[in-house]
Amino acid sequence: MRRDFFHSFKMNSPRKKISRRNFCSNLLFATGGLAATGAFAAPAIVTSPQLRPEIQFGVGSGDVTAHSAVIWSRSSRPATMRVEVDTSDSFKRPSKYRGPVARLETDFVSKLLIRGLRPGQEYFYRVIFEDLSNSKISSTPAFGSFRTAPVRTSNVSFAWSGDTAGQGFGIDVERGGMKTYDSITKLRPHFFVHSGDTIYADNPMEPEMKLDDGTVWKNLMVPEKAKVAETLDEFRGNHRYNMLDKNVLEFNSRIPVVAQWDDHEVLNNWYWEKSLQDDKRYVVKDMRKLVKAARQAFFEYLPISPASNTIYRHIPYGPLLDVFIIDLRSFRGPNSFNRQTSQSWQTDYLGSEQLNWLKRALLNSRGLWKVICSDMPLGLIIADGKSAYENGSNGNGSPLGREIEIADLLFFMWLRRIQNTVWLTADVHYAASHYYSPNNAVFQRFLPFWEFVSGPLHAGSFGPNALDNTFGPEVIYSSVPPKFKGNRPPSDGHQFFGMVNIEGASGVMNVAHHERDGKKLWNTNLYPKV
Secondary structure, eight states: OHHHHTTTOOOHHHHHHOOOOHHHHHHHHHHHOOOOSOOOOOOOOOOOSSOOOOOOEEEEEOOOOSOOOOEEEESSSSEEEEEESSSSOOOOOOEEEEEEEEOOOGGTEEEEOOOOTTTTOEEEEEEEEOOOTTTTBBBEEEEEEEOOOOOOOOOOEEEEOOOBBBBTOOOOOOGGSSHHHHHHHHHHSSSEESSOSOOOTOOOOOOOOEEETTTTTEEOGGGGGSSSOOOOHHHHHHHHHHHHHHHHHHHHHHSEEEOOOOOOTTTOOOOOOOOOTOOOOOSOOOOOOOOOOOOOHHHHHHOOTTTTOSSSSEEOOOOOEEEEEEEESSTOOOOOOOOSSSOOOGGGOOOOHHHHHHHHHHHHHOEEEEEEOOOOOSSSSOTTTEEEEESSSOSSSSSOHHHHHHHHHHHHHHTTOOOOEEEESSSSOOOOOEEEGGOOOOOOOSSSSSEOOOSBBBOOOOOOOOBGGGGOEEEEEEEOOTTOOOSSSSSOOEEEEEEEEEEEOOOOOEEEEEETTEEEEEEEEEEOOO
């Protein structure tokens, strides 16, 4: 039943700097002409045919491969998306593409999958929206750039993190907004993996919050962030909110995004059978209605290929790297005591369909490194209330409950000798490096691997979580200082992202943790097995 309902939803190297004129134009029209004064309001929807369409909330790219990329933007009214792509920011000989019409049914969002690109090439693009009946009435262009994946063994870099606008911490313009995004932009990774909690639909904001140091956090407010999201428009508004931040706007135009979701795109710790009867914040009590609206908004506002109808997917990025995005929400059974001794629908985590897909994809991978991007850590214990568990871990011992699926996957990789796997995740709001060794584990039939945790991008900071010894994780690095007081504001600095750099000549992978201002905190080299 759960699967049938889910499937009913069919739905880089350093870069040349985009000119200041182009970017300022992009920023201006992305916010509907509003100046960055700290008094933003959500841009009004313009429907008059006498007024030209305008680009709202900038442009973005995502799911970039050697030969394709997804371009995203949003119009102020019904209009046809036009995209021009060139290898020069002068756009002297651009390739021109006609995108889909931005319609009310998609909140005037339009996405275009561009094919036939050259590998290892930096591209510049510009987007305009044209009136449906008169192409001479068009928006001012907005600009962006991306780099396609290489086909030769050249250097590759990417970043990852998660958790945006959580715990009531939104855009405080006086404090510089969501500054972690700016630090990532300055490092110019080829792409960025957002590991989930792209929004906090269940975390309403207050205009002001008094902090422990006596200062006041001042949130930029829009109506959609004043309550929990229950309608499609409210979920959409949560995504639009993040793009009111100038750092996010520039980031989106320069860094391609590979997006996955976790729980807060809908609500905290959600699963299909979760009851909302006692949650007075929600008028809508039907979890399926909430998930349907949240999922539609997610696919509209993230640059996932319009041809995709699943969040789990494979992003090939040249001979050195294959990226596997997994989805630990859509197929899970209910959060429970999680210590069942046999596998059933109640212990589903990835679910059989996704698990079989991942096994096949890993087995067929030709990338030297196989990076599995998970929206939840493997070996940290994450509780849901007093007696249930939110992720796979359930305490020390042999694989039970959801751990049975994880053991199955790890055993498959051990049996088929699938080497050079790395897990990247977020969710717990601190940074950590974990080494999983069968020598330290209760379940021992797996190849050693690393798991790296990062985040939050812009939310309250927490940690650390306790370890589960089932698969033998060891904490090699943790960002959490002694006696850390949880739920610290972004202004305290405990905001994190990770950077991965793979050297083309040797294939050595360097993984580093960075703090909000870009400072490198820790790093290690991983040497591939061939």
